[in-house]
Amino acid sequence: MGTIRGLHCVTCGAAYGPNDVEYTCPSCGPRRGTLEVRYDYETLKASLDRDAFQRSGPRSQWRYLPLLPVESDAYIQPLRVGWTPLYNVSDVAARLGLSALYIKDDGQNPTASYKDRASSVVVIKAQEKNKPVVTCASTGNAASSLAGFAASTSLETVIFVPETAPEAKVAQLLVYGARVFLVKGSYDVAYDLAAEAAEAFGWYNRSAAVNPFMVEGKKTGALELAEQLNWQVPDVVFVGVGDGSVISGICKGFAELKMLGWIDRIPEVVGVQAEGSAPIAVAFAAYDGKDVWFEDIEAATVADSICVGKPRDIIKAVKYVHTHGGRYVTVSDEAILDAIIRLARETGVFAEPAGAAAYAGLLACAAAGELEGASAGVFITGNGLKDVSSARQVVGTPTIVEPSLRAIEEHLK
Secondary structure, three states, X not given: OOOEEEEEEOOXXXXXXOOOOOOOOOOOHHHHOOEEEEEOHHHHHHHOOHHHHHOOOOOOHHHHHHHOOOOOHHHOOOOOOOOOOEEEOHHHHHHHOOOEEEEEEHHHOOOOEOOHHHHHHHHHHHHHOOOOEEEEEOOOHHHHHHHHHHOOOOOEEEEEEEOOOOHHHHHHHHHOOOEXXXXXXXXXXXXXXXXXXXXXXXXXXXXXOOOOOHHXXXXXXXXXXXXXXXXXXXXXXXXXXXXXXXXXXXXXXXHHHHHHOOOOXXXXXXXXXXXXXXXXXXXXXXXXXXXXXXXXXXXXXXXXHHOOOOOOOHHHHHHHHHHOOOEEEEEOHHHHHHHHHHHHHHHOOOXXXXXXXXXXXXXXXXXXOOOOOOEEEEEEOEEHHHHHHHHHOOOOOOOOOOOOHHHHHHHHO
């Protein structure tokens, strides 16, 4: 299991011991003082052999325990998380002018989203820290993920989601036994309320960015993608971005593989934001390599999972992408809805709007001639059944018929 060397503030560089602080850098505060988990990479590089590693371990994210902040594997939940399918869609690649296209379908995780990778780690950390209650704010996926992984433990879960969260996601929460508060306000309002409640009642806070172990689970998608391609990573990788934690994790995962010498280069990671919810893309465009300046907005997009006007992991999301040569693009809601249909009909993968946003970004860059001859990967971060109402906006209606062959023939004409 991974040996944590310490926690480092991504803004001021202050170093803390693994247990010196709970959440963020005291000097920089919750927004700018997000912490990065660091390991003893030299020891890991000397002790881990890539080829031997590839032949062992469970077919789940727990095969990466040496690179995860888990102190006791006794708390690993029975649900399988990670090692999601990677589809090589060569026919679509050819039509788009790519040399290869890989679709990573994280909608096949236990609660049908990428957030399972982080929640599974946080549930372990809560038990290691003897915290009886875990909480988070979420647009839906992170919350249902937390509730799902806590369900098989003694942990209680208290969840804060916007009142407008999709019905399917709220139903998941209730089925898993969570105490659910539908907040009259945006995700950002729910986030602040969850943080206030966690501090007041001593609950363990899983909310994006504030918990430094979140990114550690989210980086495993990058580790898997690389291993599934026999360590030959694509030229470019696309991922939808809301709070910034998923893209931060993916960048960190590739960077750690490069440090270990397991891959020879880091892909260009492209963060895709909805036009009505793009504060990270705006901050990235203004970043000069020094301080990250940002402005919160009133976000609005059909992609509820990335509808964030006050992104909490913005510092990592800007710095990590900049450091490793990535970039951001924005897409319209119309392009996102169209991408749901195109992805499903071209690859068979049904994505919720936030997952389809990544595919919309790929399509936009390909149409602009920016990917000619390149190999690309796309992270689909949530299953389409999470939000069927969005998909219904752009598909036709079924045909109602009398139960006879003649009726069928009439409609076929």
